[in-house]
Amino acid sequence: MRPDHGELLYEGKAKRVFASDQPDRVLVEFKNDATAFNAQKRAQLDDKGRLNCQISARLFEALEAAGIPTHYLGLASETWMVVQRVEIIPIEVVLRNIATGSLCRQAPIAEGTTIDPALLDLYYKDDDFGDPLLTEARVRLLGLVDAERLSAIEDLARRVNAVLTPLFASVDLTLVDFKLELGVSTTGQLLLADEISPDTCRLWDRRKSDQSDRILDKDRFRKDLGGVMEAYGEVLKRVQGVCTDPRNCL
Numbered sequence: 001m002r003p004d005h006g007e008l009l010y011e012g013k014a015k016r017v018f019a020s021d022q023p024d025r026v027l028v029e030f031k032n033d034a035t036a037f038n039a040q041k042r043a044q045l046d047d048k049g050r051l052n053c054q055i056s057a058r059l060f061e062a063l064e065a066a067g068i069p070t071h072y073l074g075l076a077s078e079t080w081m082v083v084q085r086v087e088i089i090p091i092e093v094v095l096r097n098i099a100t101g102s103l104c105r106q107a108p109i110a111e112g113t114t115i116d117p118a119l120l121d122l123y124y125k126d127d128d129f130g131d132p133l134l135t136e137a138r139v140r141l142l143g144l145v146d147a148e149r150l151s152a153i154e155d156l157a158r159r160v161n162a163v164l165t166p167l168f169a170s171v172d173l174t175l176v177d178f179k180l181e182l183g184v185s186t187t188g189q190l191l192l193a194d195e196i197s198p199d200t201c202r203l204w205d206r207r208k209s210d211q212s213d214r215i216l217d218k219d220r221f222r223k224d225l226g227g228v229m230e231a232y233g234e235v236l237k238r239v240q241g242v243c244t245d246p247r248n249c250l
């Protein structure tokens with residue numbers, strides 16, 4: 001179902017954002033488009049939009065119940081979410097509990113090494129530059145956020161990790177790493193934004209020992225492992241087991 005919506009405000013790789021009839025709310029449509037490697041690899045994956053929307057809604061509600069402020073307001077349909085209008089901060093925050101992916105390509109750390117406390121990496125959200133790694137000095141130089149806001153961002157990201165790690169563990173999933181985006185609401189509040197889904201998290205199935213079979217996230221698409229939507233469906237099934245059904249909001 002396509003809810004009533006206003007003009008298209010923004011189209012990203014995985015979502016479209018539309019105006020609503022209220023100035024401080026927008027509607028987000030989750031698309032079936034899959035991209036990787038800065039959109040050099042593309043595909044249409046049937047049902048991806050619904051699965052990511054449904055997983056995200058439940059995780060946002062779990063985070064909200066734990067006192068973490070998010071942009072999420074409710075679902076408008078199976079693939080549409082109502083969220084607070086925010087200005088996205090152009091910093092991608094990555095939390096790493098286990099070393100893999102770009103960290104192991106860029107540093108002499110063995111794949112699978114546990115990182116405790118989690119490593120927090122900041123990247124500049126800009127496709128033209130390929131989302132480069134940031135330093136605090138570069139955040140300052142580019143004037144992206146001030147020191148106080150950066151500290152609030154890091155605190156929020158670590159609190160998200162502290163809620164999601166045990167939530168996923170309770171359904172035999174290891175939260176390996178994930179990417180967050182944050183925004184500032186029309187009233188100036190820092191909110192967790194974007195989505196939290198197998199597109200943005202690495203999740204390993206503790207019920208499988210094989211290193212490929214255990215992957216239940218976008219790495220199946222990145223590495224051509226097949227079974228991408230089956231994996232996302234399994235994540236939704238497990239998350240449904242421990243989260244309440246998301247509220248409707250129109």
Ligand code: 5GP
Pocket residue numbers: 092094100101102103131177178179199200201202218
């Ligand atoms: P890595 O730096 O190893 O490529 O990614 C670390 C984590 O952040 C992974 O869970 C990955 O899915 C997520 N991540 C990093 N950058 C992006 C991005 O631009 N888009 C998406 N969807 N996820 C990202």
